[in-house]
Amino acid sequence: MNDVETVVKTIKEKMDKAVAHVKSELANVRTSRASSALVERITVDYYGSPTPLKQLASFQIPEARTLVITPFDKNSISAIEKAIQASDIGITPSNDGHVIRLNFPMLTEERRKELVKLVKQLAEEGRVSIRNLRRQARHELESLKKDGLISDNELESVEKQMDKITHEKTTEIDQLFAQKERELLDV
Numbered sequence: 245m246n247d248v249e250t251v252v253k254t255i256k257e258k259m260d261k262a263v264a265h266v267k268s269e270l271a272n273v274r275t276s277r278a279s280s281a282l283v284e285r286i287t288v289d290y291y292g293s294p295t296p297l298k299q300l301a302s303f304q305i306p307e308a309r310t311l312v313i314t315p316f317d318k319n320s321i322s323a324i325e326k327a328i329q330a331s332d333i334g335i336t337p338s339n340d341g342h343v344i345r346l347n348f349p350m351l352t353e354e355r356r357k358e359l360v361k362l363v364k365q366l367a368e369e370g371r372v373s374i375r376n377l378r379r380q381a382r383h384e385l386e387s388l389k390k391d392g393l394i395s396d397n398e399l400e401s402v403e404k405q406m407d408k409i410t411h412e413k414t415t416e417i418d419q420l421f422a423q424k425e426r427e428l429l430d431v
Contacts, residue, residue, distance in 0.1 A: 247393055247394075251381055251388070255377050255380065255406065256409055259377050263417060266366060266420060270367075272285065273362060275359075277348065283311070283333065284296065286333075287327065288324050300317070301320075310348070311346040311348070312344070313337075315343075318341075321341070324344060325337050325344055351428070360428050363424045364425075370417045371414050371418075374413045374414055378409075378410045382406070385399055
């Protein structure tokens with residue numbers, strides 16, 4: 245693989261990671277609907293070691309605004325409940341001894357607008373990250389041209405390719421944003 249292909253491949257991988265990061269950040273923004281993504285990242289003190297909740301329990305969504313967490317080990321239910329209460333999701337869990345239920349209240353109009361602003365900011369950070377990666381690639385390609393490793397035509401061709409990839413990734417982020425915005429504004 246030559247230097248140009250390496251630069252393009254590396255930047256494309258980094259852009260994919262940037263999109264995946266935006267996707268995971270957007271998944272952590274609470275809507276009125278129940279989603280296991282909000283609690284999967286919570287760390288539970290399980291017999292003295294911090295363990296992600298998704299390794300300790302299964303999740304079901306029986307209704308649009310109810311998340312049921314079923315621990316694999318019934319003895320961990322109080323530790324899971326404590327971790328959820330200590331987290332930033334702002335929902336009080338209810339425990340019946342076998343499962344933990346999280347009931348997601350409807351969001352107020354004001355809170356929906358705040359969350360849309362937050363989501364818009366997260367999407368913009370992702371787009372900026374992708375544009376910065378394109379700029380980084382351009383610098384690397386220009387230094388290859390300066391060193392005489394690629395011609396002007398090759399540089400122009402690869403820059404067009406990078407612009408196309410950048411456009412695809414920013415469009416992907418725009419679609420993620422639009423989907424999350426619809427979820428937030430859906431009453």
